[in-house]
Amino acid sequence: MNPCTLLATVAVATLALTSYAHAHGFAGDHMFISTLLIDDPNVADEASIPTFTALAQPNDGDGSPVAYGLGFEFDKRITENFGFAIDSGYNWLKQPGAKTNTGWSNLAVTLKYKPYVNAEHEFMLSVGVERDFARTGANGTNGAVLGNDDSSSTVPTIYFGKGFGDIPVGWLRPFALTGELGYAIADKKLKVDPATNTPINNGIANAWQGGLSLQYSIRYLSSQVKDYGLPDFVNKLTPVVELSWSSVASQPNQDSTQYLWGIGVNYTTTGWAAGLEMLVPGNANTGSHLGVIAQFHLYFDDLLPHSLGKPIVEWF
Amino acid sequence: MNKILFLAAAACLISPAAFAHAFLDRASPAVGSAVSGSPPALNLTYTEPVEPLFSTVHVTDSAGARVDQGKPTALDDGRMLSVKLKPLPPGVYAVEWHVTSVDTHKTEGHFTFTVKP
Numbered sequence: 001m002n003p004c005t006l007l008a009t010v011a012v013a014t015l016a017l018t019s020y021a022h023a024h025g026f027a028g029d030h031m032f033i034s035t036l037l038i039d040d041p042n043v044a045d046e047a048s049i050p051t052f053t054a055l056a057q058p059n060d061g062d063g064s065p066v067a068y069g070l071g072f073e074f075d076k077r078i079t080e081n082f083g084f085a086i087d088s089g090y091n092w093l094k095q096p097g098a099k100t101n102t103g104w105s106n107l108a109v110t111l112k113y114k115p116y117v118n119a120e121h122e123f124m125l126s127v128g129v130e131r132d133f134a135r136t137g138a139n140g141t142n143g144a145v146l147g148n149d150d151s152s153s154t155v156p157t158i159y160f161g162k163g164f165g166d167i168p169v170g171w172l173r174p175f176a177l178t179g180e181l182g183y184a185i186a187d188k189k190l191k192v193d194p195a196t197n198t199p200i201n202n203g204i205a206n207a208w209q210g211g212l213s214l215q216y217s218i219r220y221l222s223s224q225v226k227d228y229g230l231p232d233f234v235n236k237l238t239p240v241v242e243l244s245w246s247s248v249a250s251q252p253n254q255d256s257t258q259y260l261w262g263i264g265v266n267y268t269t270t271g272w273a274a275g276l277e278m279l280v281p282g283n284a285n286t287g288s289h290l291g292v293i294a295q296f297h298l299y300f301d302d303l304l305p306h307s308l309g310k311p312i313v314e315w316f
Numbered sequence: 317m318n319k320i321l322f323l324a325a326a327a328c329l330i331s332p333a334a335f336a337h338a339f340l341d342r343a344s345p346a347v348g349s350a351v352s353g354s355p356p357a358l359n360l361t362y363t364e365p366v367e368p369l370f371s372t373v374h375v376t377d378s379a380g381a382r383v384d385q386g387k388p389t390a391l392d393d394g395r396m397l398s399v400k401l402k403p404l405p406p407g408v409y410a411v412e413w414h415v416t417s418v419d420t421h422k423t424e425g426h427f428t429f430t431v432k433p
Binding site: 024026028029119165170219222223224225226227232270271299301302303305 | 336337339340341342343346347348349363364419420421423424425426427
């Protein structure tokens with residue numbers, strides 16, 4: 001090998017070997033899965049295309065409208081631990097005896113930074129700011145029916161993930177808890193007529209929003225605790241329970257506290273994942289019947305490790 | 317030289333992914349198992365090929381003393397790492413591995429196995 005070729009080989013090999021650490025959501029031995037109702041704590045190169053949702057809405061006396069959605073999200077790292085996400089989706093609201101409303105969700109863009117990972121204790125912490133852009137989806141009366149806000153908002157959010165690997169009880173170690181907590185600050189605050197309590201502008205109230213997920217990694221059980229000789233398909237499963245929550249945080253307001261549970265399973269390979277959960281409304285304000293959510297998820301760091309799967313700063 | 321660098325970098329950017337994160341598929345002795353007699357080696361099989369030069373496997377006894385011998389060697393087209401073991405008296409042994417798959421993704425893990433009296 002001549003010196004030029006050797007130098008080029010060493011340069012490329014060094015670049016490649018220093019590029020990636022844990023683009024999947026690893027904190028030490030634990031990998032946090034991509035959850036469906038809440039955002040996971042990792043900053044990664046991935047996409048959810050699509051996330052399908054069906055949930056009967058609160059009964060308004062004339063029967064329960066059913067909301068269907070096809071959500072799309074794209075996440076991209078700019079540096080190893082800093083990235084952005086863009087998400088939107090198309091929605092259908094079928095109402096008994098009425099025309100079906102359809103339209104796009106408002107566009108949301110999130111900047112996210114992962115400043116801390118403790119491998120020994122399987123802990124990950126991230127912070128982010130989500131910006132929801134009003135009138136980028138369906139608006140007017142149709143948008144209001146579909147649940148699109150008519151005022152933009154900014155949501156500082158904190159995310160975490162904690163694996164239970166440091167618990168000295170073997171069968172508990174595959175558990176992990178992830179969560180997020182955000183505060184949505186409206187650009188235009190809601191105003192109401194004090195006499196009738198009806199809105200007199202198109203503002204919205206500030207709100208708390210967050211959620212938790214409890215996961216049990218069969219792969220972790222088989223590769224870190226005890227190998228029971230389970231089939232490969234089973235080793236890729238992660239049963240999961242999620243809870244998402246939102247609650248108004250300023251007066252006046254027209255919204256109510258909502259809780260939504262998701263109970264299901266995630267099948268995770270190195271390049272993609274699929275999740276399926278039953279949706280259970282936590283109160284009457286959230287929904288009237290069981291629903292379903294399903295997601296197909298791509299991990300670009302494994303599918304396209306030399307292009308879309310690595311941080312933008314390493315493209316040049 | 318610029319041409320070589322350009323071609324190497326271009327190949328790095330556009331080549332399709334052949335491999336991904338390496339997860340531990342199985343181990344011998346098996347994860348969490350109890351075996352009779354001292355195993356001569358520890359074999360770790362991964363879901364993807366790994367780079368032995370950028371991978372480590374440490375086996376320690378209950379006192380924390382290393383009982384592995386030499387560097388791990390790659391078998392089965394890089395999907396298996398094998399490390400020789402010293403004669404192991406009965407006891408619990410801890411395995412700690414860190415591997416880099418051939419596309420540079422890093423994974424790690426820990427487990428124990430027991431040598432029965």
